Amino acid sequence: MKIDKTEETAIKNAIEQLYFKGIYEGNIELLRKIFHKDALLFGDIKGVPYYKTAAQYIEGVGSRVSPEKSGKDFKPTIISIDVINTIATAKLNVKMYDFNYYNFITFHKIDGKWLIVNKTLTDVELKQIFSTKIIKIMWNKNRITDLLGIEYPVFQGPFGGGLSTVELTTTVSKLGGLGGYGAYTLSPQEIYDVHQQIKSITDKPYNLNLWVNDHDIIDQEHTENQYKKAVEIFKPYYDSLSIEVPPLPPSFESRFQNQLQVIFDIKPKVFSFMFGLLDPNIIERLKNQGTIVVGNATTVDEAIALENIGVDVIAASGFESGGHRPSFFDKAELSTTGTFALIQLVKDKVKTPLVAAGGIANGRGISAAMTLGAEAVQIGTAFLATEESGALPIHKEFLFSEAAKFTTLSRAYTGRLGRGITTEITRKLLTATDQTLPFPLQTTFMASMRKAALEQKKHELVFFWSGQIAPILKHKNASTLMKSLIEEANELMG
Structure with missing residues (x-):
């Protein structure tokens, strides 16, 4: 048995470009390209049994007002495609006019082309979906x-x-x-x-x-300039923890x-x-x-x-x-x-x-x-x-705390914008978007501060993702x- 994602893609393209487009435009030439001439269609529409040959179906599509010309909604969806060797099935949902069609379509690859050899269909009223167990399924x-x-x-x-x-x-x-x-x-x-x-x-x-x-990272010169800005901005917080500002992180x-x-x-x-x-x-x-x-x-x-x-x-x-x-x-x-x-x-x-x-x-x-x-x-x-x-236990504790009511998007801790529980730093540096090192060097730069703040239980300086x-x-x-x-x-x- 061979299951090929390339073939699945080919079927998806055929459905979208020939079947869906043909129905939407009322284009019978497109439909003739995807239906085998001997294909049969079975099903029911609003409880009435339905049977047509491919030729009868295509003729009917050509003689009715197309969804495109009617101006009504046309919403086709491919729910699933399953392929094994040269056979395949597709489950489709097509909402058009006042109908909500579900199709099971059987394909066979003939002379290098995927053709519809059988189509079954039923119409499911939208109110039926919400009043029965269909939606639960x-x-x-x-x-x-x-x-x-x-x-x-x-x-x-x-x-x-x-x-x-x-x-x-x-x-x-x-x-x-x-x-x-x-x-x-x-x-x-x-x-x-x-x-x-x-x-x-x-x-x-x-x-x-x-x-x-x-x-x-752009280049070394840019990194060094950003490092000087970061030192100026973050030195007071390092000082509050009684630790040294770290050196410029390696590239x-x-x-x-x-x-x-x-x-x-x-x-x-x-x-x-x-x-x-x-x-x-x-x-x-x-x-x-x-x-x-x-x-x-x-x-x-x-x-x-x-x-x-x-x-x-x-x-x-x-x-x-x-x-x-x-x-x-x-x-x-x-x-x-x-x-x-x-x-x-x-x-x-x-x-x-x-x-x-x-x-x-x-x-x-x-x-x-x-x-x-x-x-x-x-x-x-x-x-x-x-x-x-x-996540650290203290991180999880914060997620269930009152502090979790307040989150901030900030670049202060990593150099990339991210959301976490608001800290003293993110509250004060809301506009300091150009004063950090490029990602991930800012993460390295802030690592010793995070470690010291956790050890000293100064959690107002720790950025917990949330x-x-x-x-x-x-x-x-x-x-x-x-x-x-x-x-x-x-x-x-x-």
């Missing part, structure tokens, strides 16, 4: 769950900087979600070792995350290319990247080896660019999110759309399945995100607060949290 069954082979469309945020753990990742994956592991700080060997540890515990898929652009060489090679070696089920774009050839290689590729966007333009290079899934990260803002087209300070606005804006411009990230920590958030067009959610802060994460949603956190165990998310989502959408 469907909220957790969509393109993303089918593609990734997971039971629930719940991603655990792939934390970097030592905050991810094998225990947390595997706990989420074993419970039917998609565990995540942030590996941008790891060496190739460390990435390999983590992968082996995870696979020794579960065969469920997990998401391995890397940063395409892992530093912002940093990008690790991404070596890390990427490990991805080709270990072939993870899911690979996500942020802070930039990958070459389309790399995306194609990853897909051909069976790896599902997820890109991260903070704006509509970034999402469009990710779709254009061929990612399978786009994570739309709203500005409520904790941690670094993974913007790559414009300054992060200018890319601060909220999650629930961003999902709607991106959904209007791309066809790639979307993951909503930021401001979600319970079933209500999941329900809201999926109502607005997301097919999965990514939850960070709520999982970061659990006992299984790599999203804006932290004040509603309830669960300190990852299993309990995951089960609660599923139960709440079932109640709201069941």
Whole structure:
């Protein structure tokens, strides 16, 4: 048996460019290109049995007023595609006129072309969806769950900087979600070792995350100038801890290319990247080896660019999110759309399945995100607060404290814009965006301050990553949290 991602892409393109476009425009020539001449169509429409030959169906499409000319909504969606050798099936949803069609379409590859040889269809009234158990079956069954082979469309945020753990990742994956592991700080060997540890515990898929652009260093002269500014700004805080200001950190060489090679070696089920774009050839290689590729966007333009290079899934990260803002087209300070606005804006411009990230920590958030067009959610802060994460105990304590009501976006601690619980430093340096060292040198520069502040319990100087949603956190165990998310989502959408 051969399962080829290239063939899946070919079928997806044929559906979008011939089938969907043909229906929308009433273009019978496009439909004739994708239907086998002897194809048959069966089903029911509003309870009435339906049967047509391909010729009869195509003639009917040509004789009616097309959705394009009618001006009515036309919303086609590819829910799933399954390919084995030269046969394939596709599950589609087409909302047009006053109908809500679900199609099961069978393809056969003949003379190098994928042709529709059979189509079954039914019309499901929207009010029926919300008055029966259909939605309960469907909220957790969509393109993303089918593609990734997971039971629930719940991603655990792939934390970097030592905050991810094998225990947390595997706990989420074993419970039917998609565990995540942030590996941008790891060496190739460390990435390999983590992968082996995870696979020794579960065969469920997990998401391995890397940063395409892992530093912002321009040149030595710029770094030295920024170091002088940083010393001037941060010296009073070092003095308050009775420690010396650290020397200029050594330069940093990008690790991404070596890390990427490990991805080709270990072939993870899911690979996500942020802070930039990958070459389309790399995306194609990853897909051909069976790896599902997820890109991260903070704006509509970034999402469009990710779709254009061929990612399978786009994570739309709203500005409520904790941690670094993974913007790559414009300054992060200018890319601060909220999650629930961003999902709607991106959904209007791309066809790639979307993951909503930021401001979600319970079933209500999941329900809201999926109502607005997301097919999965990514939850960070709520999982970061659990006992299984790599966060320090004091960090987790702060996430459940009154202090979590106040968060700030700041470059002060790493050189890149990120959200965490407000500190004395972030409160005073809101406008000091050009007075830090480039990432990750600022992280190195601030490391001794962080260490001393933790030792001296001067936590007002420590930046604890957190999203804006932290004040509603309830669960300190990852299993309990995951089960609660599923139960709440079932109640709201069941």
